[in-house]
Amino acid sequence: MFDSIDIATTGASTYRKWLDAVSDNIANINDVAPTSGAAFQERYVVATSLPRGGVTVSGIELGSAEGRMVQNPDHPLADEDGYVRIPDIDLSEQMGYLIMAQRGYQANLAVVDRATSAYEAALQLGKNA
Secondary structure: OHHHHHHHHHHHHHHHHHHHHHHHHOOOOOOOOOOOOOOOEEEEEEEEEEEEEEEEEEEEEEEOOOOOEEEEOOOOOOOOOEEEOOOOOHHHHHHHHHHHHHHHHHHHHHHHHHHHHHHHHHHHHHOOO
């Protein structure tokens, strides 16, 4: 029973970090950089399985710093041709990731909650015996 709590806790922690990365990507989707600089780099969570079950975040990979060039001549960071650099992040893709990460996080917390309830019920049986 404790193994299920431990495994679900690692899953919840990994999904929480994925939620953090996705929310960071969404928050920076409209960041503007000069054409001479790098665009905000999308974050990708890299998860690795653990030998005794569960997962851990083994790193965060970064997307391309190239981004997209868009014309915005009124922006203070625009170059002489009126271009700025913005991240090449797809909002609809990020929203899909957000939903998946949220559901995975909720599912792992539900496992922890149910396993805790089963453990408490087992303790109550021991008290009544």
